[in-house]
Each structure stands twice: as C-alpha cells, then as structure tokens.
Amino acid sequence: MPKKIPMRQCVGCREMKEKKALIRLVKPPEGPVSLDFKGKMPGRGAYVCPSPECLKRARKSRALERAFSSLIMGEVWEGLEKQMREVGPDV
Numbered sequence: 001m002p003k004k005i006p007m008r009q010c011v012g013c014r015e016m017k018e019k020k021a022l023i024r025l026v027k028p029p030e031g032p033v034s035l036d037f038k039g040k041m042p043g044r045g046a047y048v049c050p051s052p053e054c055l056k057r058a059r060k061s062r063a064l065e066r067a068f069s070s071l072i073m074g075e076v077w078e079g080l081e082k083q084m085r086e087v088g089p090d091v
C-alpha cells in the first residue's frame with residue numbers, strides 16, 4: 001500500500017500541492033509572521049508556493065491576514081519577499 005502524501009493549499013494561487021513543494025509561513029504566539037523552510041516552527045501556519053508571485057497574490061487578496069486573523073504590517077511583507085528572493089526557488 002503506497003504511503004499517503006500530505007497535500008496543502010497555496011494561499012496565493014489556491015492550488016493543492018504536496019506539502020514538501022510549498023513554503024510554510026508561520027505566526028508564532030508572540031512575534032511577526034516569518035517563513036518556515038523546514039516546517040517545524042511552532043505557531044499557526046499557512047502555505048505558499050516558492051515564488052514571489054504567489055506571495056504577492058496572497059498579499060493582494062489579504063489571504064494571510066485572514067489565515068492568521070491579524071493585520072500584517074508592510075515591513076513584514078517586505079521582509080518575507082526579501083527572504084524568499086534570497087533563498088530562491090530551489091528550496
């Protein structure tokens with residue numbers, strides 16, 4: 001019997017993809033939203049494709065603010081975009 005592959009939905013493009021193919025964004029109980037490349041940080045999580053375009057779509061549709069039930073400041077968005085560019089699509 002084949003092992004079940006966990007699937008998650010990208011908040012930017014709304015496509016279901018394998019969990020390993022997505023980047024987790026996490027909001028810890030205290031602190032700002034950050035990227036979680038390993039998927040192990042504690043806190044509420046949401047998933048996004050490893051492309052800056054999906055992050056921009058999530059920002060435009062306010063999908064992360066709905067997922068985390070909190071306002072996300074502009075500095076946090078800029079930090080997320082910078083972090084994603086630094087790591088690149090080969091995560």
